Amino acid sequence: MSLTSFSWIPVLVTELIITSTPMPFSSQFQSLQELGWSVFFEGQLSFDEIKQHNLGTILPVRITRVHRIRLQARSEDGEHVFSMAKDQGAGEFAVGDWLLIEPSTEKIVRKLDRQTVLQRLNFSSQNQVQLIASNIDTLFIVTSCNADFDLAWIDRLLALAFGAGVTPVVVLTKTDQTKSPDTWARQVRTLSPNLAVEAINTHDPAHVRRLEKWCQPGQSTAMIGSSGVGKSTILNAMCQIDTQTGEINEKNAQGHHTTTARILHQTKSGGWLIDTPGIRVLHLHEAEKGINLLFKDITELTEKCQFRDCTHTDEPGCALNTALLENALDRNRYQRWNKLRQSSNPNSGESVEPVISWREQQRITKAIKHDQKHLKRKQKK
Numbered sequence: 001m002s003l004t005s006f007s008w009i010p011v012l013v014t015e016l017i018i019t020s021t022p023m024p025f026s027s028q029f030q031s032l033q034e035l036g037w038s039v040f041f042e043g044q045l046s047f048d049e050i051k052q053h054n055l056g057t058i059l060p061v062r063i064t065r066v067h068r069i070r071l072q073a074r075s076e077d078g079e080h081v082f083s084m085a086k087d088q089g090a091g092e093f094a095v096g097d098w099l100l101i102e103p104s105t106e107k108i109v110r111k112l113d114r115q116t117v118l119q120r121l122n123f124s125s126q127n128q129v130q131l132i133a134s135n136i137d138t139l140f141i142v143t144s145c146n147a148d149f150d151l152a153w154i155d156r157l158l159a160l161a162f163g164a165g166v167t168p169v170v171v172l173t174k175t176d177q178t179k180s181p182d183t184w185a186r187q188v189r190t191l192s193p194n195l196a197v198e199a200i201n202t203h204d205p206a207h208v209r210r211l212e213k214w215c216q217p218g219q220s221t222a223m224i225g226s227s228g229v230g231k232s233t234i235l236n237a238m239c240q241i242d243t244q245t246g247e248i249n250e251k252n253a254q255g256h257h258t259t260t261a262r263i264l265h266q267t268k269s270g271g272w273l274i275d276t277p278g279i280r281v282l283h284l285h286e287a288e289k290g291i292n293l294l295f296k297d298i299t300e301l302t303e304k305c306q307f308r309d310c311t312h313t314d315e316p317g318c319a320l321n322t323a324l325l326e327n328a329l330d331r332n333r334y335q336r337w338n339k340l341r342q343s344s345n346p347n348s349g350e351s352v353e354p355v356i357s358w359r360e361q362q363r364i365t366k367a368i369k370h371d372q373k374h375l376k377r378k379q380k381k
Helices: 047-055 151-164 181-189 205-214 231-239 288-294 296-302 319-325 331-343 358-380
Strands: 011-013 059-066 071-075 078-082 098-102 107-111 117-122 128-134 138-144 167-173 196-199 220-225 263-266 272-275
Touching: 059 071, 117 151, 128 220, 138 151, 138 205, 138 231, 151 167, 151 181, 151 220, 151 288, 151 331, 167 181, 167 205, 167 231, 181 196, 205 231, 220 231, 231 263, 231 272, 288 296, 288 331, 296 319, 296 331, 319 331
Parallel strands: 011 059, 138 167, 138 220, 167 196, 220 272
Antiparallel strands: 011 071, 059 098, 059 263, 071 078, 098 107, 117 128, 263 272
């Protein structure tokens, strides 16, 4: 029995915020499939939940923006605003999550299992896991053809994508500031076979449109990279919105950080694009899978080492040392692999948020009711 055979409404959760911020969408109404719903999520619903959907007593929702205070949502009939339970924290939710809620009470029933999830370790917070985005198909790894360019940094972001089961696309920006953008693109293509690489001038609409193939209806893409590499400019062009963009710093060839929260926007081509704040440090969580897939050639070589516990440094019978001596393995690639695996913390963390006080809960409830009234008035117009 298919959910789409019933007349029930999915919601796309949009925010845990202090003030209500209307989200720019190309259309007021979307179908389940257009919001990113698939058989993966449909298969998680019990027969009773399908019946409740049919009666309109439960709605599926997808998170589009997460802050600490409350959740906003997007559904086929517009936006919704609701709070978390007292025992829930913002760290439990990621932009892109699908939830089930009771529309009459605006309470969360449960969170559906994620198909994919991007996450990292937050060393400054007791190695807790920080959720970046979930249920995405593609990751735009954005870097620029200037001082920001670093193959080791791109390696780390590729390992993040491969580990999550997400298709990576490396987007090289600021091609208008270099005489030979193909030179930069060729370097990136050596990192992984069949890697998609797009070298673009973010101010040229024709260039940006080349990214639309990954942002079609029902598709979800996240965008990640350092501050000032042009993510906001790409977002503005693809989603027809006007977020702030920073001017270029002449000393380091970088723009200023402008995105302050992870937000899911609808693109002009019908897909969904998650913008994320610029990052300079990325500690991978459960990184072994992603590293092994990215450096598959090296991983296969390690299986030929004489000792199982070989550290791949100076042990006898190390297949990597032999390959290096015979020039069968690029030394720079080996060094990047070695540094990446050594810097990855094998310990798992927990995603925990401090408990919100009763007084703050009361303030949140009041703000939610205010936003709900605002949304109802807007939808009547």
